[in-house]
Amino acid sequence: MIALVDYGAGNLTSVRKALAAIGASVWTPSAPGELARADGIIVPGVGHFDATRGLTDEWRTAIKAAVAGGTPLLGICVGLQWLFEGSAEAPGVEGLGVFKGTCSLFTFPENAQQKVPHVGWNSLAIPRDSKLMAGITPGTQVYFTHSYAAPVVEDTAALCDYGVPFSAAVERGKVSAVQFHPEKSGPAGLQILSNWLRNAV
Amino acid sequence: MLSKRIIACLDVRDGKVVKGVNFEGLREAGDPAALARRYNVEGIDEIVILDITATVEARQARAHTIAAVAKEIFLPLAVGGGIHSEADAAAAIEAGADKVSLNTAALKTPELITTLAKRYGSQAVIVAIDAKRGATMAAPRKGGPYERGLYDVFARSGQAATTRDAIEWAREATERGAGEILLTSIDRDGTKAGFDCEMTAAVSDAVNIPVIASGGAGSFEHFAEVFREGHADAALAASIFHFNEKSVSDLKQYLSTLGIPVRI
Numbered sequence: 366m367i368a369l370v371d372y373g374a375g376n377l378t379s380v381r382k383a384l385a386a387i388g389a390s391v392w393t394p395s396a397p398g399e400l401a402r403a404d405g406i407i408v409p410g411v412g413h414f415d416a417t418r419g420l421t422d423e424w425r426t427a428i429k430a431a432v433a434g435g436t437p438l439l440g441i442c443v444g445l446q447w448l449f450e451g452s453a454e455a456p457g458v459e460g461l462g463v464f465k466g467t468c469s470l471f472t473f474p475e476n477a478q479q480k481v482p483h484v485g486w487n488s489l490a491i492p493r494d495s496k497l498m499a500g501i502t503p504g505t506q507v508y509f510t511h512s513y514a515a516p517v518v519e520d521t522a523a524l525c526d527y528g529v530p531f532s533a534a535v536e537r538g539k540v541s542a543v544q545f546h547p548e549k550s551g552p553a554g555l556q557i558l559s560n561w562l563r564n565a566v
Numbered sequence: 567m568l569s570k571r572i573i574a575c576l577d578v579r580d581g582k583v584v585k586g587v588n589f590e591g592l593r594e595a596g597d598p599a600a601l602a603r604r605y606n607v608e609g610i611d612e613i614v615i616l617d618i619t620a621t622v623e624a625r626q627a628r629a630h631t632i633a634a635v636a637k638e639i640f641l642p643l644a645v646g647g648g649i650h651s652e653a654d655a656a657a658a659i660e661a662g663a664d665k666v667s668l669n670t671a672a673l674k675t676p677e678l679i680t681t682l683a684k685r686y687g688s689q690a691v692i693v694a695i696d697a698k699r700g701a702t703m704a705a706p707r708k709g710g711p712y713e714r715g716l717y718d719v720f721a722r723s724g725q726a727a728t729t730r731d732a733i734e735w736a737r738e739a740t741e742r743g744a745g746e747i748l749l750t751s752i753d754r755d756g757t758k759a760g761f762d763c764e765m766t767a768a769v770s771d772a773v774n775i776p777v778i779a780s781g782g783a784g785s786f787e788h789f790a791e792v793f794r795e796g797h798a799d800a801a802l803a804a805s806i807f808h809f810n811e812k813s814v815s816d817l818k819q820y821l822s823t824l825g826i827p828v829r830i
Contacts, residue, residue, distance in 0.1 A: 376659050376686065383640055412687025479568075480799065482689060482745060484776045486569040486611055486829040506569060506829040508642060510689040510745070527568060549642050549664065551606075 367391045367565065368403035370428075372410075372419030380409050380441065383548035387559045397427035403436055405565030410443030414468070414513065415455040417447045425461065432463075432540060437565040440542030445535065446515055448542050454513050463540050464532075466516040473528055482512040483527045487545075495522035495536040497543075499560050507533070507543075507550040507557075515544065539564070569829045570793045570821070571611040571800035572814055573778060574807050576601060577618045578631055578647075584618070585756060585805045599634040601808065606639045608814035611829055613639060614667065614748070614802060617647030618723055629661040636662025646694055646748075655682050659690070667748055669694040670721040673728055673735075676742055683743030692778075693739035694748040696720045697732035697765065717765050724752045732765065733772045740773045747773060748802065751781035756805055758784025766796035778802050786812070786820040793826050 367384065371377055371393045384391045384407075391407075394400055406428060410416065420428075432438050440448045451460045452468035460467075473479045486506040491498055501523070514531035517524055523534035525544070534543045534557075541561055547554035576583045576598050583596050602613055615635060617628065632645055645658040646667030655666045666686075672679050672693050682691045700718040717732035736747050749769050751762035761782045770777040776799035779792045783803035792798045806812050818828045 376664065376690070378636075378660065378662050379640075379664060382636065382662065386640070411689060480774050480776055482775065483568065484689065484746065485571050485799065488567070488569075510642075512688075546642075548640060551640055555640060 366403060367405045367407060367562070368394050368400055369407050369409065370394065370400075370420070370424070372408075372424065373416060376411065377409060379546075379548045380407065383555060383558055384562075387555055387562060389558075389562050397423040400427045400431045400436075403431060405437045405439065405562070406431055407439045407441065408444035408447060409441045410447065411510070412443065413454060414443060414446055414452040415458055417443060417455075417460070418458055420447065428461070435539060437539040437561065438541070439561050439565075441548075442511060442544060442546060445532070445542035445544050446513060448535070448540065449515050452513050463537065464515070464518055464520055464535055464542075466518055468513045468515045470513050471527060471529070477528070479528050482510060483514075484510045486550075487525050487527065489533055490524040490526070492521060492524060495534070495541075496564050497534055497536045497541045497557060497560050498522050500556060501553060505553045507545040507547070507553055509533075509545045511544060567827045569611070569827045570798070571778075572789070572817060572828065573612040573614055573800055573802040574601070574605045574610045574814070575614045575616060575780065575802050575804040576635070577616050577804060578628070579618055581628060581631055583808060585808060596808065598631050599638050602635045602638040605807065605814060606641065609818060609830065610641065610814050612642040612644070612800070614644045614646065615663075616667070617645075629657060632658060632661040632663055644692055646692070652678070652681055652685065655686070659686065665690050665692050665745070667692040667694045669696065670723075670726075672739065673719070673721045673730065676738065679739055679742040679744050683745070688743050688745035688775075691744050692746045692748050693736075693744040694750065695732050695735055695739075695769075696724050696750045696752050698724075698752040699762075699765070717768070720752060724755075733768055736769045736773050736777075740775050744775060746776045746778060748778045748780060754782025755780075757782055758806065760784060760788040761792040761796055761798070761801065763791050763796035766792055766798050770797040770799070776800060786817050789817060790821060790824055790826060793821070 520537040522536040525533040644665040645663035719730040778800040779798035780802040
C-alpha cells in the first residue's frame with residue numbers, strides 16, 4: 366500500500382486517479398504512525414511552500430524513520446521543494462534537507478518574454494541514469510506549474526530550462542522527487558509514476 | 567523551451583457539448599467524455615469545461631461531467647461556469663478539476679480570486695475575461711490601445727456590460743492572485759475569423775502571468791498569428807476541433823514547422 370500524505374496542500378484527486386490507473390493501492394494516513402506500514406510514501410503538494418508547515422515534527426520524524434528503514438519516497442511539486450533545505454517562498458519553514466540547497470523564485474529582467482509562474486509543457490534533459498526516469502527520452506515534455514524552483518544538484522535526475530536550469534527530478538537511493546506533475550503529464554507522466562511504483566512494491 | 571499550449575474548450579449545457587457563434591445560436595457537438603478522449607489521443611495539452619448556461623441559470627457546473635472527463639485524461643483540466651463561491655470551487659476541484667475559471671463571480675466579488683488562490687494556490691485560479699472592442703475602437707484616441715475603454719469587459723456569458731476595461735481588469739486579477747487569464751473576444755467567438763491578436767497582445771504584455779487566447783480560431787494560421795503577434799501563451803478553441811474539421815496533431819505539426827514550440 367502506498368501512503369499519500371495529505372497535509373492540506375491542495376488537491377489530491379488527480380494524484381489518486383493516476384495512481385489508480387497504474388494499479389497502485391493507495392490510502393491517506395490519518396496519523397504519522399501509520400507510515401510504518403507503507404510500502405511507499407508520496408508527499409504531493411501544489412501551491413505555497415508555507416503549506417508544508419502541515420508536515421509537523423511528528424510527520425517529519427515518521428517520514429525520516431520510514432526513509433531510513435528503506436521505504437521509497439516520492440515528492441511531487443512542492444513535495445520536491447520540501448525535500449531540499451527550504452525555499453525563499455517561506456524563509457522560516459524548514460525543508461527535510463535530503464537534497465542540498467534552497468528553492469528560489471524565477472526572476473527575469475523587466476522586458477523578458479518569460480512569465481512567472483512557469484506554466485505548461487516543457488522538455489526534460491536527462492543528465493544521468495536513474496530508476497525514476499528509466500525509459501524517458503531526453504526532450505520528453507511534462508507539465509509544470511510553479512514559481513519557485515530547486516537548484517541543479519549532484520542528485521538531479523532530470524533538468525528543465527526556463528531561462529535558468531533547475532531540477533525537474535531528483536533521486537538519491539530510494540528518495541525521489543519531481544517538480545512537474547506526473548499525474549497531469551499524459552503517458553510520460555504515468556510511466557514515471559510506474560517507474561517509481563515498481564521500485565516501491 | 568516552454569511550449570505554446572493548445573487547449574480544447576468543451577462548452578457544456580445539460581451534459582452535452584454545444585457551440586454557438588458570438589455566444590448565441592448553440593448547436594450540439596457531442597458527449598464531453600467522448601470528445602475529451604479523442605483530443606487526448608490527438609495530443610491536446612489541456613481541456614477546459616465551461617458550463618455556459620450555469621451562470622445565467624444560477625446552476626453549478628455538473629460534477630458528473632467533470633468526473634466523466636477527468637476519467638479520460640491525465641492532463642490539466644479546468645472548469646468554469648457557475649463557480650460563484652469557495653464551495654462551488656471546492657466541488658469542482660473535488661470532482662477532478664485542477665483549475666477553476668472565474669468570470670462573472672470574480673467581477674462581482676474580486677476577493678474570491680484571493681480566497682481561492684490562498685486555499686488552492688494561484689495555479690488553480692484562472693480569471694476568464696470576456697471582452698469586446700468598444701465604440702472607441704472605431705476611432706482610436708491618442709495613446710494607443712492601452713487607453714481605457716478600448717476593450718470592454720462583459721459579464722454573464724457576454725450578456726451584461728460592465729464598467730471595466732480588459733487590460734485594467736487583467737492587471738487587478740493578477741494582483742489579487744490569479745494564475746492565468748483566459749481572454750475571450752466576444753466579437754470573434756465562433757466566427758472563425760481569427761483571434762483578436764491586438765487585444766491579446768495588449769493584455770498579455772500588461773501582465774506577468776500566462777494568457778490564454780480564445781475566440782475566433784478558424785485556421786492553423788490563426789494559431790500561428792496569436793502566438794507570434796498576439797503574444798499568447800496558450801490558445802483555446804472549440805468549434806474548429808469539435809466538428810472534426812481539424813485535428814490537434816495536424817495543427818501542432820504545422821506550428822512546429824514554423825518554429826513555434828509545441829508538445830508533439
